[in-house]
Amino acid sequence: MKTYHSWKLDIEDRIATLTLHTNDLNVMDMPSLFELKEISNELISNDDVWVVILQGNGKHFSSGVNFDILKKINEISKDEFKNNMREMQSCFTSFETISKPTIAKIQGFCMGGGFMLSQCCDFRIASEKTIFSIPLVKLGLTVLMGTNRITRNAGIGPTNELVMLGEKFNPEKALQYNLITKIVSPENFDDATKQFAKKFLQLPPKTISITKEIIRRGDKVSLEESLELEIELQSSLLGSSDLLEAMESFVSQRKPKFTGN
Secondary structure: OOOOEEEEOOOOOOOEEEEOOOOOOOOOHHHHHHHHHHHHHHHHHHHOOOEEEEEEEEOOOOOOOOOHHHHHHHHHHHHHHHHHHHHHHHHHHHHOOOOOOEEEEEEEEEHHHHHHHOOOOOOEEEOOOOEEEEHHHOOOOOOOOOHHHHHHHHHHHHHHHHHHHHOOEEEEHHHOOOOOOOEEEEEHHHHHHHHHHHHHHHHHHHHHHHHHHHHHHOOOOOOHHHHHHHHHHHHHHHEEEEEEEHHHHHOOOHOOOOOOO
């Protein structure tokens, strides 16, 4: 397995754990974002990975993007700015579109670009001690990595509050606004995340992958188009051993054994 400078990728029992380790606050720079894009492609093609946990090393998930990147905005042309932002956005999108379920394991600071990266995950488990913030307005900017990633989960009203004020907020508010999946105590944090990930080891991975795509793409099209999408994507499961195993185990009321085939 390839090693990376800003990320550590561990794969054990079909669970991939991707850990950001840049500094004490896990600030991301352009090289770390490009690595994320490369890792995303690796995870997509690895059939031994059924679920992905995303975390930060040490006390914090991520406090965002390196401030030096933001400071240089006034030193470059509009075209350079647009190209740079599109490249950065493509790195987050690559991770978001991984075909396997993704779980953000959030503790400490989860701010700015770090918060936006957490919203790229399908599920978000936060420690009670997490501190959230989307503070870019205080730097004279707005969200650079997909404001709609907040709006689609929280709605317009909460997004107005969080993005336009840029204030810190706690896990309880994040849960209220549908920005995280659950809150756990620090002492149960590791185990709760791992147990949540293990749920996907009891499910057929191709079906989960297709379900994720139906949810993601179906939300952006009409009902008629989403119905056709369900039919089209699920037809690829016909004849698979996992579909047969799912049917047979259900009828015989036994625990299924899926292989990913």
